[in-house]
Amino acid sequence: QVQLVESGGGVVQPGGSLRLSCAASGFTFNIYGMHWVRQAPGKGLEWVAAISYDGSNKYYADSVKGRFTISRDNSKNTNTLYLQMNSLRAEDTAVYYCAKGVRVVVTAYSAGDNFDYWGQGTLLTVSS
Amino acid sequence: DIQMTQSPSSLSASVGDRVTITCRASQIISSYLNWFQQKPGKAPNLLIYTASNLQSGVPSRFSGSGSGTDFTLTISSLQPEDFATYYCQQSYSPPLTFGGGTKVEIK
Secondary structure (H helix, E strand, C coil): CCEEEEECCEEECCCCCEEEEEEEECCCHHHEEEEEEEECCCCCEEEEEEECCCCCCEEECCCCCCCEEEEEECCCCCCEEEEEECCCCHHHCEEEEEEEEEEECCCCCCCCCCCCEECCCEEEEECC | CCCEEEECCEEEECCCCCEEEEEEECCCCCCCEEEEEECCCCCCEEEEECCCEECCCCCCCEEEEEECCEEEEEECCCCHHHCCEEEEEECCCCCCCECCCEEEEEC
16 A cells, blocks of 8 residues: 655754655655645645656745755665755744655646645754 | 635534535636645545545545636535545646635534
8 A cells, every 4th residue: 555654854943954755655656746745833734845756847835945855766675755955944844744646757747636645744843 | 826715714513514615716727626634633635636526435425616716625414524624725736735724623
């Protein structure tokens, strides 16, 4: 069955950096686009970033553009999605979820993608 | 960016009630609208995709409709396990924005 397991969350000072990971299994990782979505404590959902199946195209929310970088490792023994977060701010504090897209082998974003599987989330706290 | 506006932000209903939640996009998004359910401490769960398609495993009491800018999620007969927060999300173009959520509470 599809499994997405996030890791790497923790407490970071403002201005610091952290990398989140999402280990994927149970599906052919290297043909699907992937996403990061976050949720601040007590708040709604916010889409953060997306990456195409081959890593050639990446998309970001305005709130993280220039600070966060999404990437992926499609090697057989890795199948992992990453989110490198730099210049962290208090407002980045949130649970970060990775989510699987449904579009197959699509490089540029194709309308109608959605998030059919989600991980359990990992908590990032940005605080001094 | 496309803004998504949900209403109401919360509602109280009883088991067996018919519940309707609306979502409006700030521009035309065709039928590229998804609905998610989220329970406290859990990841969201996809209910409806592309406005009216029921995700596999989701009970048939959930339905979605709409196109263009106005969309609706309907729960035909509210069950105890349906008390949760519901979000709409546009999948027309990045950034892929969510509505603010509708919390469905027990009356």
